[in-house]
Amino acid sequence: MYNTPRPISLLLGFLLCVLAFYPLYGDLVFGSKASFFMSKLTTIVIFAILAMSLDLLVGITGLVSMGHALFFGLAGYVLALASPEYEAASIWYILPLVLLCCAALGAVVAFLTIKTSGIYFIMVTLAFGQMGFYFFNDAEFSGGSDGMYIMLKPDVSLGGIQLLNLDEKQTLYYLSLACMVFVYMVLRMILRSAFGQVLIGIHANEHRVKAIGYNTANYKIVSFVIAATLAGLAGFLAASQYGFVNPSQMGWHTSGYALMMVIMGGAGTIFGPAIGAFVFEILHYVFESFTDHWLMLMGAVMICVVLFLPNGIGGALLSLVQKKETTGEKNDG
Amino acid sequence: MAEVLLKAQDLTKNFGGLYAVDSVCLELMKGEVHAILGPNGAGKSTLVNLLSGDIMATSGSVMFEGQELTKLPSYKISHCGIGRSFQKTNIFPKLTCFENVWLAAQSRQKTSMRFFRPARKMADVKELTMTSLKRCGLEARAETVASSMSYGEQRQLEIGMMLATQPRLLLMDEPMAGMGKEESEMLVGLIKELAQDYTLLLIEHDMDAVFAVADRLTVMVNGRVLETGTPEQIKSSQQVQEAYLGSEGGF
Numbered sequence: 001m002y003n004t005p006r007p008i009s010l011l012l013g014f015l016l017c018v019l020a021f022y023p024l025y026g027d028l029v030f031g032s033k034a035s036f037f038m039s040k041l042t043t044i045v046i047f048a049i050l051a052m053s054l055d056l057l058v059g060i061t062g063l064v065s066m067g068h069a070l071f072f073g074l075a076g077y078v079l080a081l082a083s084p085e086y087e088a089a090s091i092w093y094i095l096p097l098v099l100l101c102c103a104a105l106g107a108v109v110a111f112l113t114i115k116t117s118g119i120y121f122i123m124v125t126l127a128f129g130q131m132g133f134y135f136f137n138d139a140e141f142s143g144g145s146d147g148m149y150i151m152l153k154p155d156v157s158l159g160g161i162q163l164l165n166l167d168e169k170q171t172l173y174y175l176s177l178a179c180m181v182f183v184y185m186v187l188r189m190i191l192r193s194a195f196g197q198v199l200i201g202i203h204a205n206e207h208r209v210k211a212i213g214y215n216t217a218n219y220k221i222v223s224f225v226i227a228a229t230l231a232g233l234a235g236f237l238a239a240s241q242y243g244f245v246n247p248s249q250m251g252w253h254t255s256g257y258a259l260m261m262v263i264m265g266g267a268g269t270i271f272g273p274a275i276g277a278f279v280f281e282i283l284h285y286v287f288e289s290f291t292d293h294w295l296m297l298m299g300a301v302m303i304c305v306v307l308f309l310p311n312g313i314g315g316a317l318l319s320l321v322q323k324k325e326t327t328g329e330k331n332d333g
Numbered sequence: 334m335a336e337v338l339l340k341a342q343d344l345t346k347n348f349g350g351l352y353a354v355d356s357v358c359l360e361l362m363k364g365e366v367h368a369i370l371g372p373n374g375a376g377k378s379t380l381v382n383l384l385s386g387d388i389m390a391t392s393g394s395v396m397f398e399g400q401e402l403t404k405l406p407s408y409k410i411s412h413c414g415i416g417r418s419f420q421k422t423n424i425f426p427k428l429t430c431f432e433n434v435w436l437a438a439q440s441r442q443k444t445s446m447r448f449f450r451p452a453r454k455m456a457d458v459k460e461l462t463m464t465s466l467k468r469c470g471l472e473a474r475a476e477t478v479a480s481s482m483s484y485g486e487q488r489q490l491e492i493g494m495m496l497a498t499q500p501r502l503l504l505m506d507e508p509m510a511g512m513g514k515e516e517s518e519m520l521v522g523l524i525k526e527l528a529q530d531y532t533l534l535l536i537e538h539d540m541d542a543v544f545a546v547a548d549r550l551t552v553m554v555n556g557r558v559l560e561t562g563t564p565e566q567i568k569s570s571q572q573v574q575e576a577y578l579g580s581e582g583g584f
């Protein structure tokens with residue numbers, strides 16, 4: 001549960017290389033569409049971050065949130081609202097501000113919802129997500145349902161020298177990729193830490209965790225805040241990429257897609273939801289090229305995943321590897 | 334033996350009109366093994382749940398080592414030095430024995446809000462985990478997934494987890510429930526061993542086991558204490574025989 005088996009690490013490393021070297025082979029494979037696909041990949045990588053952050057709640061702590069996009073969207077609005085009108089915001093203050101706002105709202109939502117569990121937690125988080133959606137949808141200052149433009153992308157410079165230019169597609173691509181790896185590492189670290197052990201216990205049997213002396217509510221709140229902050233990082237990157245933010249980014253559709261990515265990829269495996277994000281978005285792209293009703297096809301895929309891969313792609317990979325390693329000695333009832 | 338470790342005064346819990354526990358007074362002496370007997374529905378488990386903070390009392394008070402426990406939630410009571418095991422096996426089925434006990438041992442750290450260091454590097458927690466596993470007799474099963482163990486071993490694991498929280502008082506709710514003869518005998522041995530170091534409050538239906546280990550007994554009927562005394566006093570009590578032991582036919 002705590003160590004990624006070697007074959008999986010190798011596979012993840014390989015997939016990461018495929019992504020990292022895209023600029024080298026993109027032109028050869030996709031020709032004139034290479035640049036379009038790089039933007040697409042950036043979007044997917046950002047969704048992978050969102051899905052992994054949601055996995056901390058769904059797969060690790062056992063809290064199924066249907067309002068996770070609230071923080072994804074909020075990050076974009078904070079970026080748009082706090083940026084100066086005619087110059088680029090410096091990333092050194094705007095990024096911490098965005099993350100702080102997401103953490104703060106995460107703490108408020110967690111504090112109000114954490115006493116509920118199961119279906120009630122799903123409904124209450126959904127309600128908070130929709131509250132955010134309608135707040136920004138109806139607010140004059142944030143452009144209503146049209147949303148807001150972020151004319152100038154955050155400026156990454158140190159001592160007057162520009163380090164990264166986020167207007168360049170490739171730079172943003174690599175920045176997102178680096179953030180994805182960073183978030184994965186952070187979540188692995190949390191999982192192995194003393195805090196992570198308690199979360200795993202809460203998922204398995206919260207009553208027992210309380211009985212051996214943990215105030216489980218506090219651990220769940222902190223887990224929620226961390227997940228909200230990481231979702232905020234994804235939202236920050238997304239808003240930087242699109243150059244605008246609108247209410248639909250925090251609506252329940254987005255929360256639902258993130259949840260589907262987690263389920264497809266395998267809740268609780270952390271790397272799984274990242275893979276889930278890729279599979280979901282690639283299928284989305286392919287289905288959309290056939291029909292406007294791509295969600296119908298996606299629904300069919302979801303049903304198949306739930307039926308045939310109940311632990312998602314990540315879970316299936318893990319059991320495949322473990323079967324080979326232990327030749328049936330360990331019984332995972 | 335003379336020092337009072339825990340004192341419950343007029344402890345009452347009602348669920349609507351049903352008084353599951355009705356003005357119970359109970360004194361546990363330091364170092365004793367105190368068993369609670371009573372027919373089904375007598376309120377024994379509710380009493381243990383009140384003492385461990387799993388449910389809140391309607392009225393009455395509980396004092397433990399001079400500290401008021403009455404309104405404290407279960408996680409705080411655990412830190413006061415009261416450990417408990419459950420009637421229905423209550424473990425983390427998908428984790429290994431080691432991981433189950435680890436989590437209990439880790440709760441004795443000042444805080445588990447630590448995010449950076451790998452948990453397994455905490456040497457003191459590891460040591461406490463291993464001692465507790467050894468104590469409950471599951472040392473050899475450390476790496477076995479809990480759900481794949483026998484029922485008796487799962488009950489042992491439950492005790493191991495309780496011990497890892499370093500309690501001074503153990504509340505054991507029917508530790509032998511559903512066990513075979515051999516397993517029960519082993520567990521009676523284990524309880525006798527534990528009795529040397531801990532104060533025990535034991536709920537048990539197995540009369541042989543109870544009379545083999547208990548220093549004092551409390552008999553409950555319909556949420557009330559009928560009588561408290563040594564095994565001999567209880568055996569010879571007219572009142573108890575009529576209410577409870579008589580129906581068993583053995584005494």
